[in-house]
Amino acid sequence: MTRFIDQTALITGGTSGMGLGTAHRLIAEGAHVIVTGRTRQRVDQAAALLGPRALGVVADTTDLDALNALMDTIKARYGKLNVVFANAGVGTFTPFADITEPDFDHAVDVNFKGVFFTLQKALPLIVDGGSIVINASWTLHRGNGILTLYSATKAAAHNLARTLAAELAPRGVRVNSISPGYIDTPMYPVAALSETEAAAITSRVVADRFGRPEEIAAAVAFLASAEASYINGQDLVIDGGLVNAIPA
Template sequence: MRFIDKTALITGGTSGMGLATAHRLVAEGAHVIVTGRTQRRVDQAAAMLGPHALGMVADAADLNQLDALMDTIKTRHGRLDVVFANAGVGTFVPFADITEADFDQSIAVNVKGVFFTIQKALPLLADGGSIVINASWTLHRGNGILTLYSATKAAAHNLARTLAAELAPRGIRVNSISPGYIDTPMYPAAALSETEAAAITGRVVAGRFGLAEEVAAAVTFLASSEASYINGQDLVIDGGLVTAIPA
């Protein structure tokens, strides 16, 4: 019960890694606010999480919606102790096929959204709090159809490093995570053919897709006092994809 009397904000918290982290934080005593883009999804997530959770419609790229979100958190809880900037989108096409609309959407959510979520949460974030940003394994290994996605996630991790330095006087730690191939609604393993799935898992030393719950365990660790001397780091959660070659 590492998060009793703590309040956590998770953007993009209605499914996948965000929802799994919300479940973990609630189970460990936290009050959790999850955001999503539709009322139906935030209502479903809040119902699943129980009375210690609040679901709010908020597009991370919309600053007015972020302001409304922070106003509600201030009114209901007065402060934040944890921010998991998790909301993100992916454009998985060759470089030559990326459109201006693709570019604008990816930058708006993965860079602008993360940047201003944290900026607007800072007045509420308690000294000694923790920020975790969802980056990607593509920071560490190039992939030809992930040019735009990789660039936005590199920006997100760099933000974690620079904010770790800037917020150190307040005792606020800032880290990022870099998940590998995780089975989520954004990238469902079941939607792949056997050949496609085998090609992916064949690159991973663990020989399988990761689980959202495994990512959630890492996020809650980084957000907890157990990670008190971990700051400005990127934790790769990829089953060995980046650093080892399967036998």
């Protein structure tokens, strides 16, 4: 498909997992894609994998100076953004009683502050009629006892999608979020789990398996495309049935 010919997309946290998978998908459909990461090695590796229509930029989304420099680079090279996938995030899997102030600050910085200011800084470059997709989490919709902090930061990011959808509507900029379930990525690799752990997780999922990054990429590409022109302020749960169905 060629839904993104002559379009430019920014993907934060685009060096692996869902971000990298989405970069591959958008490039395959014609886009120029900027991917960010926190280390030069990972950014360069991702850019090499993605090919000539990709630009890798080292940028920490919690650093506003780095975000300003990122947007300056995009403006100088492409002049615009049609799509932003605010994907950079960090997992925090600690019981509530054990969460420290540094834990709290780090999770909020990456999962909410980073998303908030990425979008604020990108806004002048986003064309009228553009699309923003925020990576939230299935934990918005179902409580999990060791994910209190993580879930709260993702809920904040999802709420940002809804409020921005209203604020940016006069420009025709649509804002939606996605809520992935258990996806096999470097942040949560199936290979690192024991057979018992993996089986315990998939037993809760109607699809009886982990999701794949390319399945998330397909959903992001749909939401970012003109095919989703009447979808705004929504959260798309991509979880194999984890949240809303009980395995037989």
